[in-house]
Amino acid sequence: KNQVEQSPQSLIILEGKNCTLQCNYTVSPFSNLRWYKQDTGRGPVSLTIMTFSENTKSNGRYTATLDADTKQSSLHITASQLSDSASYICVVSLRLTGGGNKLTFGTGTQLKVEL
């Protein structure tokens, strides 16, 4: 069964600190992995998208890593800010026979940054 599991489920950190969110998946055949940030009551916004050949990708203070062998990804947030408080969703794209992709969503990590 194709699954995407994220940990921790929730996390509270102090402003300025770093944190790392984890994503493990069993999706196969793998096409790409995406990290999204979703503010409460808003739609998800893309942070990074990585194919199997990409090990790391950065977007400002966000750095995503991918190990396609172990099927693990992480999202590292550096020097957190209050505005980083949101749900972070890992989405893995399954390559379909006959073309196209199917997305499998993780349940998300709820991050709260406090003063």
Next chain:
Amino acid sequence: GAVVSQHPSWVICKSGTSVKIECRSLDFQATTMFWYRQFPKQSLMLMATSNEGSKATYEQGVEKDKFLINHASLTLSTLTVTSAHPEDSSFYICSASPITGGRGELFFGEGSRLTVL
């Protein structure tokens, strides 16, 4: 970046009425759009894939007669919740990928919160 707009952003309706939610790609064309629903503190759940000019593809367990999807053009898909009931109250989100350009990037709308009284 590419923009996907949803309207309305929130709606309150009486039980038994129908509600239409629009999803527009403002600066790109999309042959395929996706509709999701999201309950509090849960992740997005794909409801259906909206295909321009043809019937939508529904996920298992989603009633096609309950959630009517129309993809009339390359920039507009609509979701109509028919005979809405309180259990249909949820956050509905659409997404779309540009036909050309990008890297299969998927852009999400801002979501529409439906409350059925």
